[in-house]
Amino acid sequence: MEEGKDPVAVTRTGQTRALPQRLLKLLVLFLGLCSTFSVVSIYMIRYFGVNSVVTSVRPTLLPCNNEALSLDQWIKPPMNLMHKMSDEELFWRASFVPRVKKYPFQRVPKIAFMFLTKGPLPLAPLWERFFKGHEGRYSIYVHSLPSFEADFPSSSVFYKRQIPSQVSEWGKMSMVDAERRLLANALLDISNEWFVLLSESCIPLYNFSMVHNYITRSKYSFMGAFDDPGPYGRGRYNDNMLPEVNITDWRKGSQWFEINRKLALYIVEDTKFYPKFSEFCKPACYVDEHYFPTMLTIQAANLLANRSITWVDWSRGGAHPATFGGSDITEVLFKKIFEGHNCLYNDKPSSICYLFARKFSPSALEALFLLAPKFLGF
Ligand SMILES: *[C@@H]1O[C@H](CO)[C@@H](O)[C@H](O)[C@H]1NC(C)=O
Numbered sequence: 286m287e288e289g290k291d292p293v294a295v296t297r298t299g300q301t302r303a304l305p306q307r308l309l310k311l312l313v314l315f316l317g318l319c320s321t322f323s324v325v326s327i328y329m330i331r332y333f334g335v336n337s338v339v340t341s342v343r344p345t346l347l348p349c350n351n352e353a354l355s356l357d358q359w360i361k362p363p364m365n366l367m368h369k370m371s372d373e374e375l376f377w378r379a380s381f382v383p384r385v386k387k388y389p390f391q392r393v394p395k396i397a398f399m400f401l402t403k404g405p406l407p408l409a410p411l412w413e414r415f416f417k418g419h420e421g422r423y424s425i426y427v428h429s430l431p432s433f434e435a436d437f438p439s440s441s442v443f444y445k446r447q448i449p450s451q452v453s454e455w456g457k458m459s460m461v462d463a464e465r466r467l468l469a470n471a472l473l474d475i476s477n478e479w480f481v482l483l484s485e486s487c488i489p490l491y492n493f494s495m496v497h498n499y500i501t502r503s504k505y506s507f508m509g510a511f512d513d514p515g516p517y518g519r520g521r522y523n524d525n526m527l528p529e530v531n532i533t534d535w536r537k538g539s540q541w542f543e544i545n546r547k548l549a550l551y552i553v554e555d556t557k558f559y560p561k562f563s564e565f566c567k568p569a570c571y572v573d574e575h576y577f578p579t580m581l582t583i584q585a586a587n588l589l590a591n592r593s594i595t596w597v598d599w600s601r602g603g604a605h606p607a608t609f610g611g612s613d614i615t616e617v618l619f620k621k622i623f624e625g626h627n628c629l630y631n632d633k634p635s636s637i638c639y640l641f642a643r644k645f646s647p648s649a650l651e652a653l654f655l656l657a658p659k660f661l662g663f
């Protein structure tokens with residue numbers, strides 16, 4: 286600051302001019318320190334979450350106050366889903382498994398609903414209603430394209446449920462990577478016991494209690510897996526996958542699955558099958574239709590129901606299933622979705638085979654929202 290331009294100094298006599306100026310300098314220095322400190326704290330809270338900032342700062346400020354480690358620190362889910370781990374680091378961390386099988390605390394097992402999306406979730410209002418009142422029995426994870434910025438209000442179940450994402454393309458290994466990333470992030474919460482993969486065009490077909498009971502009481506995980514002898518099944522197998530993958534193990538199935546924690550761990554920890562699929566299953570081998578069904582059949586065939594619980598309409602033929610818009614949401618459609626199915630549930634015949642359905646376009650929301658109480662029971 287130039288002496289002659291000091292506004293305080295101009296109004297003062299020569300004798301008192303030194304003191305206010307020193308005070309002023311101190312004040313500026315103090316303000317500078319304050320703002321630096323707050324910027325640093327905001328940065329740290331944003332990137333590490335309140336908890337880790339508080340705990341990591343405390344020991345250095347108060348070295349004598351050595352806070353004892355409590356069980357809470359191991360069982361509390363991460364407060365902030367955003368992290369700076371690479372996939373390699375994340376998968377390693379997610380593969381931790383307790384060897385003592387009895388939990389020394391009250392564990393309420395949850396269903397992780399994992400949404401694999403391009404951008405927005407146009408059917409979010411329907412899902413909000415589905416989850417309402419069931420807090421503590423589910424958790425939500427969203428993987429969207431990295432360029433997409435979610436702006437859910439803090440009252441939404443989707444608020445801050447986005448995980449670090451990367452670009453993923455249909456039919457490519459990057460799609461499988463995104464699914465593994467969702468699983469790994471969900472595994473970090475020790476209370477998640479079941480994992481459901483959904484897309485932005487999926488809807489639930491029953492109320493939460495019904496979906497919860499169906500999944501939690503099932504002896505098997507709902508991974509579609511069948512042996513298709515034709516060109517779109519075994520025809521996509523490549524001999525180079527031997528000896529890890531034999532053609533007799535080759536399976537095909539829908540990408541939309543529900544699996545338990547044990548199977549989720551198989552997927553996240555896999556380094557044996559992954560390189561084979563990554564190298565030898567490229568379009569026209571669509572890896573998201575073969576990798577999980579095949580590797581889980583090799584590792585845990587007895588745990589698979591071999592069917593998907595997500596309904597989709599292929600009846601129109603072609604490469605893509607039907608998409609339903611506003612005018613399609615009629616009683617006729619619900620009849621088609623709910624009636625005429627037969628499957629095994631816990632080894633017994635059942636007519637309830639699907640808990641979710643796709644594909645619904647944003648224009649279907651209004652009609653779905655209106656008719657959900659009547660046809661979907663929520
Ligand atoms: C959920 O739906 C089932 C039938 O689908 C019904 O029996 C049950 O009462 C419903 N529960 C609630 C809380 O609405």
Ligand SMILES: *[C@@H]1O[C@H](CO)[C@@H](O)[C@H](O)[C@H]1NC(C)=O
Pocket residue numbers: 527531532533
């Ligand atoms: C694949 O498995 C079948 C039976 O499961 C076996 O007969 C065959 O020898 C195996 N093929 C190779 C190349 O290992």
Ligand SMILES: *[C@@H]1O[C@H](CO)[C@@H](O)[C@H](O)[C@H]1NC(C)=O
Pocket residue numbers: 505582586587589590591
């Ligand atoms: C699913 O298929 C595998 C063979 O791929 C079989 O071992 C298993 O028993 C089947 N699961 C059920 C529930 O039938």
